[in-house]
Amino acid sequence: xxxxxxxSGVRSQTPLANxxxxxxxxxxxxxxxxxxxxxxxxxxxxxxxTAVARDSTRAHSDNDSESIGRRxxxxxxxxxxxxxxxxxxxxxxxxxxxxxDLPLLEDLAVEVQKRGGAPLxxxxxxxxxxxxxxxxxxxxxxxPPEANLRLAGIVDVIIxxxxxxxxxxxxxxxxxxxxxxxxxxxxLALLRKRGVRSVWLGSGLYPSAExxxxxxxxxRELADMLYGGIDVDYEQxxxxxxxxxxxxxxxxxVRITAPNGTDLRVRVDGRPVYVSDGIxxxxxxxxxxxxxxxxxxxxxxxxxxxxxxxEGVLVTDDDVFGGKRLEGLRLEFKQGRVVSMTAKSGLEAxxxxxxxxxxxxxxxxxxxxxxxxxLKLPTGKPIHSWTRAGMVTVVVGDNAWAGGDINMGFGLFTxxxxxxxxxxxxxxxxxxxxxxxxxxxxx
Numbered sequence: 001x002x003x004x005x006x007x008s009g010v011r012s013q014t015p016l017a018n019x020x021x022x023x024x025x026x027x028x029x030x031x032x033x034x035x036x037x038x039x040x041x042x043x044x045x046x047x048x049x050t051a052v053a054r055d056s057t058r059a060h061s062d063n064d065s066e067s068i069g070r071r072x073x074x075x076x077x078x079x080x081x082x083x084x085x086x087x088x089x090x091x092x093x094x095x096x097x098x099x100x101d102l103p104l105l106e107d108l109a110v111e112v113q114k115r116g117g118a119p120l121x122x123x124x125x126x127x128x129x130x131x132x133x134x135x136x137x138x139x140x141x142x143x144p145p146e147a148n149l150r151l152a153g154i155v156d157v158i159i160x161x162x163x164x165x166x167x168x169x170x171x172x173x174x175x176x177x178x179x180x181x182x183x184x185x186x187x188l189a190l191l192r193k194r195g196v197r198s199v200w201l202g203s204g205l206y207p208s209a210e211x212x213x214x215x216x217x218x219x220r221e222l223a224d225m226l227y228g229g230i231d232v233d234y235e236q237x238x239x240x241x242x243x244x245x246x247x248x249x250x251x252x253x254v255r256i257t258a259p260n261g262t263d264l265r266v267r268v269d270g271r272p273v274y275v276s277d278g279i280x281x282x283x284x285x286x287x288x289x290x291x292x293x294x295x296x297x298x299x300x301x302x303x304x305x306x307x308x309x310x311e312g313v314l315v316t317d318d319d320v321f322g323g324k325r326l327e328g329l330r331l332e333f334k335q336g337r338v339v340s341m342t343a344k345s346g347l348e349a350x351x352x353x354x355x356x357x358x359x360x361x362x363x364x365x366x367x368x369x370x371x372x373x374x375l376k377l378p379t380g381k382p383i384h385s386w387t388r389a390g391m392v393t394v395v396v397g398d399n400a401w402a403g404g405d406i407n408m409g410f411g412l413f414t415x416x417x418x419x420x421x422x423x424x425x426x427x428x429x430x431x432x433x434x435x436x437x438x439x440x441x442x443x
Contacts, residue, residue, distance in 0.1 A: 083234075084278055084296070088116070092155045101163055133176060152191050155196055160201070207222040228374060241301050254267075254268050256420070261313060290401060290402055300368050313331070316415070319415070327343065367393070368391075370389055384415030390434050391415055394414045416432075
């Protein structure tokens with residue numbers, strides 16, 4: 001969940017910091033930066049878009065970046081626009097990204113128009129994102145973004161990339177970032193009210209230079225993980241998600257454990273359960289809310305637990321939060337809230353963002369279970385993707401992306417790659433692997 005855009009922005013903090021914040025980060029920075037529309041304005045010529053993208057990747061000065069720019073995005077654009085978002089004639093599609101993404105965004109715009117849709121592209125740069133804090137007075141942080149509000153009232157679909165880098169905002173006071181996130185809340189509320197379909201490409205694996213450096217892999221390797229996880233059997237993903245959804249909806253309590261000392265109990269009885277299976281179906285559109293959002297690579301079953309019910313301990317081994325390493329974070333919960341925290345390293349930077357966050361920052365706010373068998377991640381590296389089959393993610397803070405009522409810029413997403421989860425003593429995940437359920441093969 002996948003707006004931030006993680007619709008981003010969060011946990012080990014990937015560029016997705018928390019899924020709502022990611023959308024705000026992208027839309028708030030990029031809207032109006034550059035645009036192209038089907039309405040009387042020509043789309044950029046291929047040669048121009050490619051030239052711009054290559055200029056931006058030269059800054060990374062490695063052959064790996066060049067290979068990313070040369071990737072053929074047409075097959076993935078066709079899948080995103082035609083199968084996943086199911087764009088229809090006459091729909092307005094908002095395409096979001098930065099300059100590195102121009103080749104992909106161009107192919108997406110072409111696919112939208114081939115289906116009779118109207119593409120609207122907004123593109124920005126990391127330099128612009130930083131300047132909007134350094135040069136714009138903090139007095140304006142709380143003003144609702146009028147341009148985004150107007151766009152939210154006309155678009156039918158959003159397709160965006162999670163390409164922003166955490167280091168761009170190094171040194172910006174967390175309170176300013178939080179203030180802008182809260183000011184953007186009306187945009188998210190309007191998008192949800194109108195049932196706008198959203199597709200976000202990344203789920204913590206978007207091949208930005210920073211993300212590759214954090215994870216100790218090349219951008220090419222990261223891109224292969226990302227696109228390999230998208231190229232899966234979506235019908236099987238739907239069957240797997242449905243089986244786990246039924247178990248969770250019939251259950252009363254989830255217990256999550258891991259060898260690192262994690263031992264949590266959370267009540268789930270009567271709570272709605274959502275499945276992000278990579279396709280925004282007609283049924284998803286009727287249901288509305290989180291069901292109309294997809295984070296790719298897809299494959300998640302998630303829910304907001306009963307308020308005040310979380311009891312126990314949550315431990316993360318090796319993660320990245322806000323672009324900085326966070327090791328051995330230990331949180332204790334009572335009556336659904338954090339009552340103590342310690343860490344082996346990285347606590348000071350994490351605590352600064354936590355302290356600056358608003359009401360709800362201490363709430364265990366969502367549970368997420370990965371079901372994608374096509375997502376292949378290397379061992380021995382802090383690569384924790386929500387959607388890998390058998391991944392258990394516990395969320396603290398923002399949960400608007402999951403249908404909750406905590407809408408804020410702060411979110412901690414703790415991934416347990418070798419964890420276990422039981423629903424009323426029935427295992428759905430065991431030691432980081434999905435267990436055999438009716439109609440679901442063990443992974």
